[in-house]
Amino acid sequence: GAGVSQSPRYKVTKRGQDVALRCDPISGHVSLYWYRQALGQGPEFLTYFNYEAQQDKSGLPNDRFSAERPEGSISTLTIQRTEQRDSAMYRCASSPISGNEQFFGPGTRLTVL
């Protein structure tokens, strides 16, 4: 595709449910990043991958959050046992290689009721 795509664009879930957010990076991009953006704030780093290898997961808030990129392309961010404080915009970005410009997707707006 022309850019980074994310799905779903909006997700409403009840507290305690698991959610999976998907990111489809720009074709051929090696690096993939996940950020979380609260309203009125800048994006906050969660984790990133080079190919299928998770290079840094220091930003994941707790062990309810996990991410994978099994074939080095599409990535899934999973949040288990969601809580209201998990409500935010989740953004994915990709870059040709680590250290190059990161291209951001439109985000998934998660609302936990």
Added chain:
Amino acid sequence: GENVEQHPSTLSVQEGDSAVIKCTYSDSASNYFPWYKQELGKGPQLIIDIRSNVGEKKDQRIAVTLNKTAKHFSLHITETQPEDSAVYFCAASGLGSGTYKYIFGTGTRLKVLA
């Protein structure tokens, strides 16, 4: 870890005037500083970036300056137009040191008044 502060949080200017947004960072190892523009309902888009071996970079109406000693960098937009209205984010990263994550500022909402 790195911390990035951004000011002002909101900025209103008359069309045709200049706008300046300032950021400071804490980690002297940071060496790459991108600026992103985020329009309503869209993801952030890179508008200009600067690496630490350069003091200034310009692209048409947009320029960025970097003062490594003082650890601050600024975005300058000249001859502002209504379509420049958006939220602008600065960020810092430590390329080459294995730290590729971006640490973002809190954003500046720019409003250009026609």
